[in-house]
Amino acid sequence: MTPAAFKRSIRDLQVWCSSCMVAFAGSDPIGVLIGAKRPGGTLVHRIAVHPDHRRQGHARHMLASRGSKLAILGPPRIIAEVPESLACACELFIASGYVQEALLTDYVLQRGGDDAAQAGGGASRTGLVIPVTVDDLAANGLLGEDHPQTCWERSVETLTAKKDDIEGLAVASDERIEAYVLYAKRGADPPAFAPSHQRELRRDRAGALAEAGGTDILSLRSFIDDDGVRPKQLLSRLDVGAFRFPKVHSAEISKERLDTLGFRAAGEHLLYATKARSE
Numbered sequence: 001m002t003p004a005a006f007k008r009s010i011r012d013l014q015v016w017c018s019s020c021m022v023a024f025a026g027s028d029p030i031g032v033l034i035g036a037k038r039p040g041g042t043l044v045h046r047i048a049v050h051p052d053h054r055r056q057g058h059a060r061h062m063l064a065s066r067g068s069k070l071a072i073l074g075p076p077r078i079i080a081e082v083p084e085s086l087a088c089a090c091e092l093f094i095a096s097g098y099v100q101e102a103l104l105t106d107y108v109l110q111r112g113g114d115d116a117a118q119a120g121g122g123a124s125r126t127g128l129v130i131p132v133t134v135d136d137l138a139a140n141g142l143l144g145e146d147h148p149q150t151c152w153e154r155s156v157e158t159l160t161a162k163k164d165d166i167e168g169l170a171v172a173s174d175e176r177i178e179a180y181v182l183y184a185k186r187g188a189d190p191p192a193f194a195p196s197h198q199r200e201l202r203r204d205r206a207g208a209l210a211e212a213g214g215t216d217i218l219s220l221r222s223f224i225d226d227d228g229v230r231p232k233q234l235l236s237r238l239d240v241g242a243f244r245f246p247k248v249h250s251a252e253i254s255k256e257r258l259d260t261l262g263f264r265a266a267g268e269h270l271l272y273a274t275k276a277r278s279e
Contacts, residue, residue: 001034001046012161013152014038015045018073021066023049023058033062036152041077042070042276043152047089063096070276078276081151081247084268098272104151104247105255107263111241127230129237132170132180134163140177142221151247151269154218166218169237171230179222179230183238186214217245220253228260235261 001009009015019035019042031049035042044066049058070076081104082089137143143156152158159166159182170180215238222230235243247269248258255265 006034009034009036009045012158013043013045014157014161016042018069019066021062023062025053031058031062033059033066035066037075038157039075041075041079042066044078044080045152047080047092059092060096063092067274067276068278071278074276076276077273079152079271079273081269081271084270090270090272093272096274098274100270101273102149102249102271104249104269104271105265106267106269107245107248107258108266109235109243109245109261109263111235111243111262127171127173127178129233130170130172132168132177132182134159134166134168134182136170137168137177137180137182142177142180148221148252149249150219150252151249151271154247159218169234171233176223178224179234180219181217181231181234181238182219183215183217183240183243186216186244215240215243217243220245228257231257232261 006015013036015034016037019037021033021035022029023031030053032046033044034046036045037043044063047059047062067078070078078098079101080093080098082093084090084103134143138160143159147156150156162184166182166184168180168182171178220231220234222228224230243263244266245258245263249271
């Protein structure tokens with residue numbers, strides 16, 4: 001993580017100084033925990049221990065210390081979104097008393113010109129496609145308490161914090177917004193918990209979309225039961241051949257619907273959670 005990326009995470013993810021820790025061996029820093037904090041809970045955004053000091057309990061000690069502090073100050077809920085392929089991190093959270101709550105799936109969509117043309121042509125009668133912003137959606141009551149559960153980096157709080165970097169389209173009728181998509185260009189920052197060898201593995205699984213750059217779908221919703229016609233219409237209007245839709249919760253949009261839209265699974269994250277307690 002670069003200094004610039006860390007500063008962005010303070011704004012976008014609410015990384016909180018008091019939720020971060022550094023472990024030392026003498027005067028040498030050997031481990032770090034970076035936490036993000038919101039009223040509903042704390043996210044273990046990143047946790048790492050120097051290779052020469054692993055398997056010595058440093059990571060568990062940092063997690064326990066963080067939990068003891070949150071048991072007093074709150075909020076008590078602590079979560080982590082860990083790549084399923086990173087077995088050592090999954091073992092760490094299980095051993096530290098975390099319980100798996102959900103499976104978050106990374107999806108990718110590689111679209112050709114013919115696919116886009118067919119999608120657009122088949123959906124042209126559904127309504128007017130207009131540009132839309134995060135503020136527009138909030139003003140129409142579409143980012144309220146009934147918003148589906150999402151991962152931390154695509155939550156309503158994150159969308160609001162990053163709204164100046166987000167673009168969107170909506171299908172609108174005379175009365176309402178019937179569907180919308182929010183998207184943003186992806187930077188070169190690696191995902192949390194992913195060392196260099198893990199990034200190589202993700203490139204193999206997700207192809208070009210896992211490389212630096214590209215476009216992320218941040219939110220994709222339809223309020224009309226139309227078998228995915230409106231979302232397909234919106235995606236067809238984007239001048240992008242490839243998308244990534246990261247960490248999708250099953251409550252957000254079903255796998256069946258994503259299959260209909262042409263997305264394919266390219267990786268999974270395990271959502272772990274625990275309640276802060278004093279040691």
